Amino acid sequence: MSSSLYRLGRAMAAARWKVVAVWAVLMIAVGGLAVGLGGAFSTEFQIPGTDAQRGIDQLSTRFPEMSGVAGEVVFVAEDGSTVDDHEARIQRVMEQIGDVEGVAVSSDPFDEDSPGTRNDDDTALMGQFQMDGLVGDFPESSVEKITDIVESGGETGLEAHVGGQFLQSSEIPFGAGEIIGLVIALIILAIVFRSLVPAVIPIVTAVTGVGISMMAVMALAAGIEIPSVTTSLGAMLGLAVGIDYALFILSRHRDQLSRGDDVRESVGAAIATSGSAVIFAGLTVIVALVGLFVTGIPFLTVMGIAAAGTVALSVVVALTLLPAIMGILGERLRPRRVRRLMADHGGVLPEEEIARHDAPKRGIGLAWVRLATRVPALTIVVVVLGIGALAIPAKDLALALPDLGTEQPGTDARDTYDLVAETFGPGYNGPLLVTADIINTTDPLATVDSLEKDIEALPHVESIQIATPNRGADLAVVTVIPEGGPTDDSTKELVADLRDHAAGWEDELGVSDVIVTGATAVGIDITEKLSGALIPFAIFVVGFSLILLALVFRSVWVPIKASLGYLLSVGAAFGVTAMVFEYGWFNGPLNVSVNGPVVAFMPIMVMGVLFGLAMDYEMFLVTRMREEFVHSGDARRSIERGFTGSAPVVVAAALIMTAVFSGFVTAGWFMLQPIAIGLAVGVLVDAFVVRMTLVPAVLALLGRHAWWLPRWLDRILPTVDVEGEGLAAVLEHRRWTAEHGEAALRLQDAVAPLIGARGELGPLTGSVLPGRLLVVRSQGAPARDTFLALAAGRAVPSTGILAVHDRLAPDDLGAIQSRVHHLAAGADVTARLAEVSGRHLDQRLVVLEDATDLERALDRDPEAVAARIDTLLDAGVTFLVGAEGEDAVPIEHHLHDMLRDPGRLLALTVRPTAAPGRSADTGTHRTDTTAPAAEGALA
Incomplete structure (x- = not known):
């Protein structure tokens, strides 16, 4: 592969302007496609085959009035009045909402047959309306019209607040945090290269890759249901790995230029060596993300594939656009001091300067690795205990799907959510729907009444909001208000209790196919499915890492050590995430607005992405150590030389990734915040504690045995050239x-x-x-x-x-x-x-x-x-x-x-x-x- 990459790098540098033009045309074409198709992202999470999803699908065909996205208006009377004193105004507001395009039903909260929900002193009334379909099925302008109607719907002594799922937006939130992350990355790159010109290059290539991939996903959203978080996740990963991959290649190119190498030859050699490593690094991330299919959850598989596509494009950009830019800048990327020396010596760098460049480097890196390996057993114990303590809070990490209570304070959705919980009770924010097939009953209304009484008698039931058959009198729907909120444990217990009683109700009442459904039940089912997929996915990731690292390092102990180190990093990432979202630590600085369960796919997504990044750092550090050991046979010296040769780039890469991930934390989007925090912490711990402290200590403790591989296994395993040995x-x-x-x-x-x-x-x-x-x-x-x-x-x-x-x-x-x-x-x-x-x-x-x-x-x-x-x-x-x-x-x-x-x-x-x-x-x-x-x- 290295010979092909060498020719590719030289070819890209030779055709530099043509390559840049091709990427520019591609970006314009994909951007035009995205705008022309006008794709919209989904805010709904579904798992086909679950009871809750089956109930949702049944409602859409047999009771469409209750199948769309719900909305509510909360009217609050002030100055000692009651809501009855404002009946005309309230009715007028609900009628106006009913006339808006995309609204299927808007109920009169004063209707005796289906009254709105009141509080105990009649100072608050909640009216309901139902949209036609899910978010994205009705016009975006309808949301604005309804909001305007409610904002102008108050009068003296009456406030009106709009809320509900219809306010969920598929727009991608980006803010100053992401820009700050890029600025920090630029500063780090400028320090690494000691020059601004080369520092800008990784930012340009990363933004190019992310821009094209984001627009491609937007275009695909016109025909495929893609969750709204997908693009933000892809952008976060694409920026991080795109900058790092360019850093690995560009730093090798600059190092070779410092030795006096020819520009085009150096470009080819950089792509052949670091480019090989970048391909390997990208493949590990891609395999981990695509491996999300083992969960059997369609929306998570789509997210994984989209993110993997972004990473793959980042690799392609690093192997094509980056060498073209390096070819364009040519001698300007060579350090000035080296340029002057070469100019003074006829275009050739003096031998003594090359020898000085190649001499072993002393500094903080050498001091650190010697400290870590001085008493390796002590280092191992301290690291394991320290990370173990950091991981302890992970036991309290709770999972759920985000609801309107996770929106930012000050938004209509969040303020109304909090108002409903305070005024009526938290259960009104997460009602459950119980459906039953009543086609074989002789008295549908009596059957529905009996089912209502049986459900109301169960623990954790606050009230029954609605109990009614559909127009065809073949399907009954009971709207159950739980005592707790959508993510409370009591609500989960109620869902389980309702399902346990379903078979008994079918026998006693002569009904069939009793299903517990609704948005809250769907969220509970998805969370349980995701939690159950964690162990199979962990086995897949760890098993893959063992095989992969055995191929690269021709060792038994190195893969085992690397995989255990990865699990330590995951534990630390989960522990700190629990500290922030469960214990409420650092909520202010991190712009976290709610404490409680984190988004259900956070653990599995962090595990997948962190696996790829951890293997990147393992490879860049340990391959240099292995190379030194093969040449010298000195186990301790190979650790030191390999560490000092690769640690500076790994440090810069880890800091850049942490800066990019941290930028997405401050955006305040609950769906992405836990993932970004987990990845930022995981990268810091994995790079600085596991790879740069624990790994040298373990290798020093094992000595020559670290590179042992049975001969029979060596014959079976194919040879993988990840450092451009060819x-x-x-x-x-x-x-x-x-x-x-x-x-x-x-x-x-x-x-x-x-x-x-x-x-x-x-x-x-x-x-x-x-x-x-x-x-x-x-x-x-x-x-x-x-x-x-x-x-x-x-x-x-x-x-x-x-x-x-x-x-x-x-x-x-x-x-x-x-x-x-x-x-x-x-x-x-x-x-x-x-x-x-x-x-x-x-x-x-x-x-x-x-x-x-x-x-x-x-x-x-x-x-x-x-x-x-x-x-x-x-x-x-x-x-x-x-x-x-x-x-x-x-x-x-x-x-x-x-x-x-x-x-x-x-x-x-x-x-x-x-x-x-x-x-x-x-x-x-x-x-x-x-x-x-x-x-x-x-x-």
Whole structure:
């Protein structure tokens, strides 16, 4: 992958203005699509299949008057009057509301058949109205008209207040907090880079990615039901990871420029190394977010996919737009001091300056890691106990779906909610609906009366507001007012009690399909479903992290340590969230306006996102430590050098993420506040306490055993290059090509297991120029088949370098295979050669397994076949032909006589065992090997 990313980075830097133009056009196009489609977000949360949702669906078809979003007007009499003294005015207000577009029913609160709710002293009256459908189904202007009617509906001695679910808005709240978060991120970047110009780049790329993804989600909302919190969540994640991913790549680029590297080469190398890590980091976040499907909750799956799409776009921006911008700025990103030195020395940085740059760095980072690893067991105990204490309040974290009581004080929705709770009782803000199928009853009204009395006798029931059959007298609806509010435990107990009695009522009253529903019951069902999904999701995330980290670090203990550290960070995030929202700590500074249960999907969302971010920090810190250990074998020294090399970037990344998440806390939106606080705390704890303190201590305690992996497991696990380790081979091949010229096939100390036999072929060293025909001969098929399979990209060397033109195995195996025309034994050579056409023929290889197939083709039509081969050789196509035997074979003589330029004909003998004292020659360039396994001769 690193070789492909290297070429991608160089290509983006070369086509810099075109790349910027493409992203600009894409942003304009997606923005136009979003505006043109005019999508609206949903404020409703649904889980198909639950009892409460089934009841809602039933009401929409059989009792539509009670299925829409509800609203209420609370009239309060003052100056010693009662609401009866203002009857005419109140009736007029409710009539005006009934005339507004989108209002299905507006009840007269003085109607004897369906009276409004009064308080004990008749100084307050609540009138109800029902909208036609859910939020988004009726015009937004209807909300404004109703609000205006109520605001002007008072008179002397009478106040009117509007409230209810119809006031829930799908608008995305953004405020100064998000801007402040970006400003703090910019300041941190300016400190890291010691310059303002490079500091602006990550902000620009992150905002670009977030802008496009947000507009794409808005466009999709025109056809898909997307929760309103989705865009804010995606924006928060997109800004955080977008800035961090750009920081990782840009800091590597700046570091390489400080060493005097060429700008375009540095861009390619930065994308190949840090870009590989960014892809891995992005994938971990994406997998965690997409993994929300294990909950089986559709709206949560949509949120996860949308957020994952935002992260994926952030990765693409970092790999394409960022290198283009780095190419545009060019030398301006190189530190001024280095620029002056290079200018004074003919454009080359002095060797002593490079040595000074590469020397181990001392400072706070080195002092900190030495302190953490001085007595590693003590560090581990202190960290675990400290985070454990921080996590203790998590036991009190309660979950629920947000209601109007979580809106900001001063809004109509929140003020009326509080007024209803104070005047009538908290249960009036969260009524329950009990429906029953009464089609088989002979006296519907008597049945409804009996059901009403039975429900009213249950504990935690404040009153029955309405009990009535529908117009068709086949469905009964009882509106139950609980004693507690929508999120109180007593209300949850009442819902459970009602459902427990359902079967008994069906038998006693002759009714069927008794369902407890309504917005409050839906919220309770969703909360229970989400709570039950936490353990399966945690198992999925932890299991995935164990596998992922075992692939990257080739270790057993490192993944276990990383996963346990992640769980500590999650515990701390939940504990602090409980302190804020359950205990009320820091409510003022954080702009938290309500205490109580947090939004039900907060734990699972924080777990998913924090997993990806924790694995990012683990990878950026520990991969450098592993790299140092592989080179030096010194476990303690590798911890120090790896930490000091990567810690500054991780510190900056964690601070930036915390700043961005904190900016969304101050927005005051209850649905996002707990998630933002959990992520901000989780990132701080994970980066500074777990990864930068606990991890070095554990690695120091384990010593060399930290990097232990059983051999059988090492053989099973595929190799993952997340730090661009393959870049060294790419750069070596570029240097070789600059010195010797392009080769169609190049092998350098390549060793591969034999195909169809035990043993190995190699080491092989040599090259074949483009436009040559190489006859590969051997006594027996295994050695010959192995060599041809290597050239065709159907086998990879276990060690050494294999390059086909500018593509290297195994990174570019797909590209190699796409350039090779493979002719298996028995192929129609004449027909297959006719298929070799198109552009870039000088990049093609024709691998013919059996020379006898070519012999037959030459015997049938020698002039045409020879002319076709000559034409392809002239175009730069390279041929490899397998033949039986170690000495010159007939096909060589045949081709020598028929080719227009016999000098293009080469021959190579390969053997499965080494021939001491010989050198492998596969063409016009020769390099010596210590144990050659092939010999060649030019025909």
